[in-house]
Amino acid sequence: MSYRFLSKAGLLLHTLPTLIPSSCALCGIEDDALLCAHCEQRFFTHRPVRCQQCGISLHAFDAALPCAHCLQTNPDFDATIVATDYVAPVDQLILALKFGHRLAIAPLLARLLHDAMLQRQDASLPDILIPVPLGQQRLRERGFNQALEIARPLSRATGIALGIRLLERTRDTAMQAQLPLKERHRNIRHAFVPTIKGEQVFRNRHIGLVDDVCTSGNTLNEIAGVLKRYGATRVTNLIVARTPAQ
């Protein structure tokens, strides 16, 4: 059984199995978990080699080096940990959370992200987790910030403190995914500022920036730049799903 739902943006999204509490969110099979063992095995256990700085999946064998794009642009964040590529059908989990308001999916995404963190033994753990803030208008429209919904259970699972109200989005920027690549950087510039509390917290800290999806990395780079200007020593992006290279 499946249903269709409309996003706030009016986009007709793909069909998705009905999310009754005892069914898998991807295949709809009856299961106690939101994601059945079969779907988890099929879609989340294959871990491609990734650029350790931006998390993009690579074909190269040596991922210890940053990818060509990171070498060229030298982003302000230092590392990225990704649970999966943002591709069908796992993108449906995120769309269902964000536009279908299926908040129960957030702890599942947090667990998948935590699993990815555990796989990266080489990566040092952040001191504090900060969800990427939404603008006020989008927060009102959606009613919740999906990044915070994921960061909260991730904080509980990892024991890393959750930092809220440390960073503000000063304006509602157009959705990055809807813009051509070359306009994304301009769209996001100067969109984030620390709160007074944030200014005191960032200094000498390793910050873990949590978000559901990373598309171009421009938003994360903009935030990382702000955090570094306010004294953060290291920024690690913790992202559920990363758009693969085109």
Ligand SMILES: [Zn+2]
């Ligand atoms: Zn399933």
Ligand SMILES: [Zn+2]
């Ligand atoms: Zn890279």
